[in-house]
Amino acid sequence: MDQRRAEQDHNTGTNTVSLYGEFTVTGNRKVRCAVSLTERDLIVQRLTSAPVGRNKVVLSLKDCVGCRAYREDDNADPAAYLAAYFYPLKRRWLSSGVSRQRAEQCFRIAALQDPRANLEEAEKWARAVRERSARQQYLRDGALMSELSRPSRMMLLVNPQSGKGQALTLYNNHIQRMLNEAGVTHTLVITERQNHARELVKEADLSQWDALVIMSGDGLLFEVINGLLERPDWEEAVRTPLGILPSGSGNALAASIHHYSGASAVYSEELLVSCGFLLCQRLVARMDLVSIHLSSSPRLFSFLSLAWGFVADVDIESEKYRYAGAARFTVGTLVRLASLRVYKGKLAYLPAPEDYSEEEALGNNMTLHCNNQARPSRDSPCQNTFHNSCNSNNSLKVRRTESTPSRSAPKAPAGPPDSLLLPLDQPLPSDWVVVQEEDFVLMLAMYQSNLAEDLLAAPDATPDDGVIHLFYVRAGISRTALLKLFLAMEKGAHLATNCQHLVHAKVRALRLEPSSPKGVITVDGEVVEYGPLQAEVHRGLGRLITG
Numbered sequence: 001m002d003q004r005r006a007e008q009d010h011n012t013g014t015n016t017v018s019l020y021g022e023f024t025v026t027g028n029r030k031v032r033c034a035v036s037l038t039e040r041d042l043i044v045q046r047l048t049s050a051p052v053g054r055n056k057v058v059l060s061l062k063d064c065v066g067c068r069a070y071r072e073d074d075n076a077d078p079a080a081y082l083a084a085y086f087y088p089l090k091r092r093w094l095s096s097g098v099s100r101q102r103a104e105q106c107f108r109i110a111a112l113q114d115p116r117a118n119l120e121e122a123e124k125w126a127r128a129v130r131e132r133s134a135r136q137q138y139l140r141d142g143a144l145m146s147e148l149s150r151p152s153r154m155m156l157l158v159n160p161q162s163g164k165g166q167a168l169t170l171y172n173n174h175i176q177r178m179l180n181e182a183g184v185t186h187t188l189v190i191t192e193r194q195n196h197a198r199e200l201v202k203e204a205d206l207s208q209w210d211a212l213v214i215m216s217g218d219g220l221l222f223e224v225i226n227g228l229l230e231r232p233d234w235e236e237a238v239r240t241p242l243g244i245l246p247s248g249s250g251n252a253l254a255a256s257i258h259h260y261s262g263a264s265a266v267y268s269e270e271l272l273v274s275c276g277f278l279l280c281q282r283l284v285a286r287m288d289l290v291s292i293h294l295s296s297s298p299r300l301f302s303f304l305s306l307a308w309g310f311v312a313d314v315d316i317e318s319e320k321y322r323y324a325g326a327a328r329f330t331v332g333t334l335v336r337l338a339s340l341r342v343y344k345g346k347l348a349y350l351p352a353p354e355d356y357s358e359e360e361a362l363g364n365n366m367t368l369h370c371n372n373q374a375r376p377s378r379d380s381p382c383q384n385t386f387h388n389s390c391n392s393n394n395s396l397k398v399r400r401t402e403s404t405p406s407r408s409a410p411k412a413p414a415g416p417p418d419s420l421l422l423p424l425d426q427p428l429p430s431d432w433v434v435v436q437e438e439d440f441v442l443m444l445a446m447y448q449s450n451l452a453e454d455l456l457a458a459p460d461a462t463p464d465d466g467v468i469h470l471f472y473v474r475a476g477i478s479r480t481a482l483l484k485l486f487l488a489m490e491k492g493a494h495l496a497t498n499c500q501h502l503v504h505a506k507v508r509a510l511r512l513e514p515s516s517p518k519g520v521i522t523v524d525g526e527v528v529e530y531g532p533l534q535a536e537v538h539r540g541l542g543r544l545i546t547g
């Protein structure tokens, strides 16, 4: 295989070769390779007499997280080295599924005797690979995404107790190396107790960070989001890009991000590698946040779900099967099915208009600016233009931030006002739909696609569709039918089962008034005050690093 043939091979279509070189493989100087870089791919061809196909590897730059040039400490060796890090989707051993698996390409560049010249050549390649791979990401993901600045600085909050208690091991085994390969500078913060992360982000100098990344379950992100919204500068703070790396047992947001990337479902460490890869791409989208009013607690902000009845009970009761990881929900579902019960209450909602258009989403939002240099010009938050009577209600219920040390104390309660909600003790506005039934098996409001790694509850949800996907199951459903629904939910096929007891509505706000004296309500998997509540979606209020 000679140089001319290698070049001809790849000079096809628009994928023209922009760099070509012949290097040896690091670690085996006998193996020579012809390496070509095109706009889309890095093509490595071993220069042997064997048939071409077997010796050629084509690596898509979309799968590349980073590339670097370096010299080794050996002064006698004039060579420089080029290492490129890829995480392509590969078929799993003995399975039909695919998952991202690490593939490193490492070359020795020693064409010249001058070590500096070799290093310059390696650096030219590394720059070209990085630039093209960043361009590929941006092209793939379109206009509504923005990119973090490079190099990026992230605060990585790790909850060592999350899931099976292996978060730090998972960080050491996968994430540390991947972030280094991608040139992401990160500071590791190990959370020590409940609310530690919340307090930290409430006080943090956010200008130091391009993103806050949470390695835990969904509970830690819930704390971080609410901490950001308690700040006097919440309008700016809530637009800090947030990333998630799954090490809990539910990992619903991580599974949702993976789902949005279009890849087939993966679980546990494979999900972690996928989310790590997506984090390294540094693409930021808007994320809906839902403001939730409880009867006497301060207002909360939720990014994932609101549940009452069967789902909330399973979430909480299955805590004791935590050692089983993601399987805890399956075990919990089976246990609760055996003692299936009816939950009484009133449910009402404001339907989302059919043509809830992109323009409406963008109405109050300008271009995304995600790096810290651009922070002062970050886009305005979604601000509601109506200021009706509900605001006085909110001002009573919102957690006040006067106790937070700050240069300028906030005049208004933290977080945006709610424009669609009347006080809980007032009748509903006339355009709301009141559900006729008062006997339910479950109520589940979702604003991301996944309820857990293996529960695709709202398959067509997107991070910023401005919609609460409301599901409820009426009383009267048999155990078998309910089990079938949950089994179908693994593939997101529950709506296609045509179950007469399952209702799905896309809504912008809802009110729930449970009438049973005791019960469980969860917000993002965390137990909250039981009693009447209402919720309103704030389209695109937050920022999420997603794929």
Ligand SMILES: Nc1ncnc2c1ncn2[C@@H]1O[C@H](COP(=O)(O)OP(=O)(O)OP(=O)(O)O)[C@@H](O)[C@H]1O
Binding pocket: 159, 160, 161, 162, 163, 164, 191, 192, 193, 194, 195, 196, 216, 217, 218, 219, 220, 221, 223, 247, 248, 249, 250, 251, 525
């Ligand atoms: N070092 C710590 N020790 C105990 N609790 C902690 C610590 N750090 C954080 N926490 C708390 O643990 C709670 C649970 O965290 P999180 O939901 O992220 O993980 P998880 O419960 O393991 O995940 P999942 O809900 O998916 O099972 C959070 O409310 C957080 O405040």
